[in-house]
Amino acid sequence: MTMAAHATRDTLAEQATPVDLKAMVKPDPNRPGPDRWRLVDAGPAIWAVVQHMIAEGNIDDATQASDALVARTAADYDITEIEVRAALAYYAANRTAIDTRIAINADIAGNH
């Protein structure tokens, strides 16, 4: 994605409504459950974006991420800032499911 495309879409993000943000996430067609939702257009899983923000930002709550962390996450995944905010909006509404998914992944990697 080009810088210009990012800029245009992120400018649009300033007017994004909750309905717009909801349209940017969808269930994973390969895996059922609210913990598996993803960004549209084969974007990353919400849990992956949230986990990345907690790690990179050294924060406990991804919904409290700074604008700078949102921008960095967008660059890291090559997605737009509004898509990061859509992921965070989904996370805010489905926190238990996403936190559980991250905890399961941590358990598999760390406790076997």
Add this chain to the structure above:
Amino acid sequence: MALTIYMDEDVTERLTEALLRLGLDVTSVSRLGNKGLKDYEQLLIAAGLNRTLLTYNTEDFELLHGAWRMWSRAWNATTAARHAGILLIHSSKGITVPDIATAVHRFASNPPPMDNRLFAWTSDRDWHEILVPERNDNVRP
């Protein structure tokens, strides 16, 4: 011999670029146009490319690895059915892309034999192998 790596789709492009800058032979789901495929397809693609699959999606790929091992054994296909290893990464609070890149580079620069093996990395435990129980040899298709 250093590993060649296939990055799963939930891994950041930034990590792929960091590993490339460290001199590793890395490609990714997105770079090969394989986004949206199922996990078992990604593992089969990695195996076909003879590349170790690196993923944050630990639960699903631990399950696939276990099925791969058990089913190939049950079908007496362990020689033919080989993947080039799976690396599970969990990034917890404060663990940045450079931290992970350093850990992967260290592992990949002097790797153990990887055929049909699964390793995981966390900041607390460093690299460790995840073994699949071998107790169900009596299970047959």
